[in-house]
Amino acid sequence: MTVIARRLAGHLARGLVMVLVVTSISFVIIRNIPGDPIAARYEKLIEQGMSPEQAERATAVLYGFMPKGNLWQQYLDYMSGLFRLDLGESLMTPGAQVTDVLFEATKWTVLPVLVGTLLSFLIGIMMGVYAAIKRSGRLGDILAVSGSLLHGIPQYVLALLLGALFTTLIPILPSGGTADIMFEPGFNLGYIGSLIEHAALPVLTYALASYGGWILAMKSSVVTVLGDDFILAAELRGMKRSIVFRYIARNAILPLFTILALSLGLLFGGAIFIERIFNYPGLGLMLIDSITNRDFALMGGAFLLITIAIIVANIVADMLYTVIDPRVRSGEEAGR
């Protein structure tokens, strides 16, 4: 067994234990959240104009979908379901499997957040290198200030600003949804264009919100690497500037890869404020709805997904480091 394989096996075993522990803790927390979702639904329906009888009729059957038995019984039922990959049924959409609801919401979160994060990462590291090299110039200062500014603005403020700008003041982008329903879903220009159009604002917000962090981190990393002896040696040996630049970038980017892998894990948590503001139906919006409606099964499923994503991202980050940084690999081999 290679070092990497052994390391991976250890990570997976620890990850599995972690998932079980976190799932158990979140199960207890979720089941102890106070609030009567069915009474709330009843009152809402009445407020919307339903007669008390209709509202009663519409809500009474939901009691059949509430978890039954004491907490231990519920826990055992939940865990045995979990081992069969059965996360139960949603309370607010009786009959809908939690796994299906999660899958549907996940795809609308992962794509925009992934695109936004990667976009900001690419632009951020390029600008970061430039800002570090030109750190005594005006452009370097401008880039660093732009990074600090964007890093300091909370995501939801940025989302509100962009929303107001592009949906109200200059209304060129849609304010909600995933695609215009008038387009037949499929691989056609209209539908794909509509998808992009609807995802534009969330993606732009994710990208701008995280761009600041990348540029600042990359700048700081590059500045550190610039002072290293091997850069001086390379310059003294008269190496081409482009090769020296590659040396700098490859070494400076290492710590950022770890942060990237971890932030990709966090993306499963959805960006609650962004999805809420843009009415974008991803995991964040689903999570808010499930908490508001005390949809215990859905909440449990969402937390489980987020837990797994973060643990997997941690493992990936660690393994990636082993692969891309020879010092870690050789250190481990030396320690055997």
Next chain:
Amino acid sequence: MKRLAAVAALLGLAAVTACSAGNGNSSSSGGGLYTTIDALKPGLDVNAPINPYNPKGNAFRGYNSMWLGWTKNHMTDPNQFYPGIAESWEIAPDQSSITIKLQPNNKWSDGKPVTAEDVKVSIGLAYTQGGTAYALDPKAAGAASDIQVIDDKTIKITQAADNPSVTFVRGIMETIIVPEHIWGGLLPADFWDKVKTARTDGPAAEAARKAITDLAPKVLAFAPKEDVSAGPFKLERMNPGEALLVKNKNFYNAAKVAPDQVKILNYNGNEQIWSYLTAGKLDSAPFTAVPADVMKRIAATPGNGVVRGYSPVGNSLAFNQSKKPYDNVHVRRGLAHLINRDQVTKVASPEGGTASATTSGMHQRPAAEWLGAAALKSLEPYKGGVAKADEEFKKAGLKKVDGKWALADGKPWKLTINVPASFSDWLAGAKSVTSQLNDAGVSAEVVTTADYPLYLEELAAGKYDVGMWLVALGPAPYNIYQRLYGTSNGWQLLAGKLKHVPAGKEGNWMGGPETIEVDGEKVDPGELTHKLNSVTGDEQKKIIAKLAKAANQDLPVIQLWDYVNTQFINTNRFTGFPENDSDLLRLTSGVWIQLGLIKKK
């Protein structure tokens, strides 16, 4: 080369986006596309089945989900309807039965005719879900006892004679109708025998009732492969943000249905509706609470308009009478005199509410209809201000210490109003109330609860002294008064018998006494309310008058404002919307369309 590829990809995306922006609505044809939201379905769910029984089901009332008739919500007569699946109906004078004639030319969207068998199966499915007209408990009031298919287009439903109720007709007419050829398989062959047995007494009846209600989850989760609708539209497709419905050419009134397509937009909060309205996207939107500044923006959008009508809902400040000093009627009266309801409404709901004239348990408009102007005027208006309040507080034994009212034993009194944090109008209203009370020497504060489910749970558990509570939920008089003298105040109906449970038990958080004195006469308001279910005419009026007086004198709540059904329309694409005060405003725009009111511009 790589750089070139990246630039080309970006240009491609830009072109695609531009292309989509230009073609958004290109597929709608002659009759046009009608865009709206469905207030009953916040948060569209693509995983939900096309099932009208499912709370999130993708069946939109008035569009692809039909009732026998559409309730007019008349202020004093709950038995007035617009035609739906039923073309006409004949109600026996004593309301013991209703004979329904179906629309003669109505067909399901798959071409099969809508028949009385469809109605019978739908009634069977309604039995699995419970409800007044389809209660399996033999002692339940207003339940159907016999369903008889007379012919292909006629069905007669008879009310159980032992416990009749005026709610029976409405219960029947509000039956959701689904196709027998799709849904029929959910009912076992011996279903109707089981219903018959269930409506008797004994262990066999108990088993039959269980067998029927056990079907409920199956019905709720049933997912037809495609939409088969008897309404003006059928669901074509949906995504998490929008649903597209297309015209059902087999609908009986299809010739008068103007739009070819309907797009229903998703919403999760009022802000999204405001955003759609400001952008002029919606042809109509049902009642939405709107702050004044947003209202201005919405009104400034070309084509946008507002239609207002009666909304049988009011908001009130409700007391937990098991807590001191709210057990004392003089304290409640004193507070009522202190609160300037006009001021509260101006702050809390300037666009969607009118200040309550007084507390009668009813919305001002039906109150005028039921009681008459003279009787309404004879009610205490509670506008006495500080002088009257001082008088009442003194009667209650309260003392003024250093300019602040204290309890009879000299201990400080702090009035705490609980409201759910997410209800901005309630919060603003409560803050206005506490500000007025503090000015008048009553220490008062507002405490918010994280969300509505928690608020209702804690309210029911008797944790709050004072909270906000919806009242006057008409138009049926029983529905109106059961908010004051129902479960939340201790009266429970079990197996047809009314009982009163002590304060703090079984959801009795209002904790009022079982009997109260009204004009020197002892009355049981819960019993009177219960009677509203079974009496009509003058007797009904007498009881309502008594209950209005009881509510006015005893003040289990202080009514603050009556909601106004404020709806939005846009006349750029369609016309013919209901006018101010139309009874159609309480129905979905799908009903307006199917009745042929909406016209293409």
